[in-house]
Amino acid sequence: xxLVIDGLHxxxxxxxxxxxxGFTVExxxxxxxxxxxxxxxxxxxxIVLGILEPDAGSVTWHGxxxxxxxxxxxxxxxxERGLYSRMTVLDQLVYFAGLYGVERxxxxxxxxxxxxxxxxxxxxxxxxxQLSKGNQQKVQFIAAILHDPDVLIMDEPFxxxxxxxxxxxxxxxxxxxxxxxxxIFSTHQMxxxxxxxxxIAIVDRGRVVVGGRMAEIKxxxxxxxxxxxxxxxEDPSWLRELPQTTVIRSGVDYxxxxxxxxxDAQAILAAAREHGPxxxxxLADPSVEAIFIEHVxxxxxxxxxxxxxxxxDDGPPxxxxxxxxxxxxxxxxxxxxKVPTGRAAMESDR
Amino acid sequence: MSxxxxxxxxxxxxxxxxxxxxxxxxxxxxxxxVLLVLSIAPVALQSVQKTTQARMAVVVLAHDMVTDPVADAxxxxxxxxxxxxxxxxxxxxxxxxxxxxxxxxxxxALRALMIVDRATDGRLTFDVRxxxxxxxxxxVYLRLVxxxxxxxxxxxxxxxxxxxxxxxxxxxxxxxxxxxxxTSDVQAVGNLILATVLVILIFITIMAYxxxxxxxxxxxxxxxxxxxxxxxxxxxxxxxxxxxxxGAAGLTQYGLLLGAGLIGLTIQxxxxxxxxxxxxxxxPISGLTPEILVGFGVFFVLGFALYAxxxxxxxxxVSRQEDVQQVAMxxxxxxxxxxxxxxxxxxxxxxxxxxxxSFVPFFSPFLMLVRMTVGSATPAEVLVxxxxxxxxxxxxxxxxxxxxxxxxxxxxxxxxxREFIAAARTNR
Numbered sequence: 027x028x029l030v031i032d033g034l035h036x037x038x039x040x041x042x043x044x045x046x047x048g049f050t051v052e053x054x055x056x057x058x059x060x061x062x063x064x065x066x067x068x069x070x071x072x073i074v075l076g077i078l079e080p081d082a083g084s085v086t087w088h089g090x091x092x093x094x095x096x097x098x099x100x101x102x103x104x105x106e107r108g109l110y111s112r113m114t115v116l117d118q119l120v121y122f123a124g125l126y127g128v129e130r131x132x133x134x135x136x137x138x139x140x141x142x143x144x145x146x147x148x149x150x151x152x153x154x155x156q157l158s159k160g161n162q163q164k165v166q167f168i169a170a171i172l173h174d175p176d177v178l179i180m181d182e183p184f185x186x187x188x189x190x191x192x193x194x195x196x197x198x199x200x201x202x203x204x205x206x207x208x209x210i211f212s213t214h215q216m217x218x219x220x221x222x223x224x225x226i227a228i229v230d231r232g233r234v235v236v237g238g239r240m241a242e243i244k245x246x247x248x249x250x251x252x253x254x255x256x257x258x259x260e261d262p263s264w265l266r267e268l269p270q271t272t273v274i275r276s277g278v279d280y281x282x283x284x285x286x287x288x289x290d291a292q293a294i295l296a297a298a299r300e301h302g303p304x305x306x307x308x309l310a311d312p313s314v315e316a317i318f319i320e321h322v323x324x325x326x327x328x329x330x331x332x333x334x335x336x337x338x339d340d341g342p343p344x345x346x347x348x349x350x351x352x353x354x355x356x357x358x359x360x361x362x363x364k365v366p367t368g369r370a371a372m373e374s375d376r
Numbered sequence: 377m378s379x380x381x382x383x384x385x386x387x388x389x390x391x392x393x394x395x396x397x398x399x400x401x402x403x404x405x406x407x408x409x410v411l412l413v414l415s416i417a418p419v420a421l422q423s424v425q426k427t428t429q430a431r432m433a434v435v436v437l438a439h440d441m442v443t444d445p446v447a448d449a450x451x452x453x454x455x456x457x458x459x460x461x462x463x464x465x466x467x468x469x470x471x472x473x474x475x476x477x478x479x480x481x482x483x484x485a486l487r488a489l490m491i492v493d494r495a496t497d498g499r500l501t502f503d504v505r506x507x508x509x510x511x512x513x514x515x516v517y518l519r520l521v522x523x524x525x526x527x528x529x530x531x532x533x534x535x536x537x538x539x540x541x542x543x544x545x546x547x548x549x550x551x552x553x554x555x556x557x558x559t560s561d562v563q564a565v566g567n568l569i570l571a572t573v574l575v576i577l578i579f580i581t582i583m584a585y586x587x588x589x590x591x592x593x594x595x596x597x598x599x600x601x602x603x604x605x606x607x608x609x610x611x612x613x614x615x616x617x618x619x620x621x622x623g624a625a626g627l628t629q630y631g632l633l634l635g636a637g638l639i640g641l642t643i644q645x646x647x648x649x650x651x652x653x654x655x656x657x658x659x660p661i662s663g664l665t666p667e668i669l670v671g672f673g674v675f676f677v678l679g680f681a682l683y684a685x686x687x688x689x690x691x692x693x694v695s696r697q698e699d700v701q702q703v704a705m706x707x708x709x710x711x712x713x714x715x716x717x718x719x720x721x722x723x724x725x726x727x728x729x730x731x732x733x734s735f736v737p738f739f740s741p742f743l744m745l746v747r748m749t750v751g752s753a754t755p756a757e758v759l760v761x762x763x764x765x766x767x768x769x770x771x772x773x774x775x776x777x778x779x780x781x782x783x784x785x786x787x788x789x790x791x792x793x794r795e796f797i798a799a800a801r802t803n804r
Contacts, residue, residue, distance in 0.1 A: 108604065
């Protein structure tokens, strides 16, 4: 009794968008869907919504194929945002809700309640073109949930929001979870995944490279991390010289180290004390970002760098790295260089 | 999933959005005003003609006259005016004496002065003085007036039995059974004009409102609101709703304009009588029979629907509104061909190509209408061409839905008309 995405394949001309993607989302779960641009996230979401037809594979919710389900099962916040610019916020939200079969009166009531919730009741009679991007995004979020869908699918919901609006949206997001809704969201922002997602799937080139419950994935990685910060230590380069450790992240606030099998966390603590008072010392599971890098070979917000980067052990050599092309949905995605790319080249010329 | 609840919602939004837009209101008001003025213009022109109408005076010196020369002059000029469909060349008035009339003749207020006297042999003499020369049509009118006055006078004097009233004892026309009046040249020309006007109306409607639809689709794509729509409604629902909504808005504007024109034509004569004192009783539009009106309505709606679906599909292929014109070229070309063929057919309705082409769906809204108006399309022919048109619309709707589904997502699902899309893509 869950959302089962099984073996989805999808090609656009010569571009392979999905290459057997599959994962399961439990009802009532918050699910993070991670991948670089062009990994296949949006295409997967569109197939789940029934907007696109897969070449192969299936999507079922509670055992029923998505095509057999009413559209109001789903709420969708697309990555490409847009509203009817000359319509008032109230009118268009009532219109969208109406398409999902919500009565005008009920829709109007809900819209006003949500605008109140987002602390913008005065938006009701404004035209969309009079709102800032961030505020339009809030309106779109309302459009996605007005019909009280069972599953809420959001493509990059937090992108482009200022911290205040992001916090408001996060609040609404968690409320939907508390109402028992199933939430699937894609993002590049790993801190949000850490904060919100109970389960994740990391996709790369149309395939799931790792998926499951967050805690299990972290545990299964078998990696041990140490986060450490030393007061007044302006040059933490000594950390790089410690034996049996690798610096994963070097920030102003703290440094994250990964321990080898034989690495000793206490030895690190001891070494740190010699450089000043230790303000932070934490033994931790690897971050989602570290797991992402481990499986995909680059950071989630990097999409081009792997082309230029020198060959590494876990990434493909640069000369074997897939060429990139613009797919017809406007996103970029990896292309297998062995497959003729005439169409892809044509698309990218646009 | 059924098309309708959502298609109606889409149509409603589209319709209200259109008719409430400033552009719609302004263009409708301006065009309606222009039409109203144009339809009243003829009587205004008539009134201008009337104010410049020449006056002539009659002074009767033959005191034994029983007939009324002024009334006779007015009557014959009136009959003349009616026969040529215009104003009488003179307004005739009576004056007591030559001295009374001369100053007005000299000042130009009177064009002519006719002095009627009797010679010793009993015949009437006409001394006409004019300030407009001796020759020209005016002299002919004056001669006509004199002849009629003299005829009436002579007849009156010859026989008491025809005193007063008409010189004709009785007058009647007996038509043979089954005979019909021949189509006058005037009426034939009227039909040609009517056919041309109807064809232009359909053509303009398809061009203007078809472009509305294409632009509206492209607008949804470029503003990305399409993404939100797609999860809520199927492409077929959106497509159908759009065609109905924009079509209804177009029909609304069209209806308002037509209404303004008809109001103008209806009030033309009362207004003419009231404001300009112009008499007139000819029907404003001759040749517009109920059959043609219904035929026009049917071809108007069906022709629009056929092109509208294709315009919508075309609009779905572009991402920027600026590109709409380019991708709409096939439809513009087709409708323009239909329009040109119909214009040619108006003047050569018996040409061999007219009848066959009037069954071709993209042309039939134009050509069959012309055949109905100026030619002799049988009801069966009209029904067959309507049936073909309806079948083509169903087909066009399917093709358009496929193109649209692919187009709005810009996804590579194979469309039914690949060439169409390929052409659209390479042009982009």
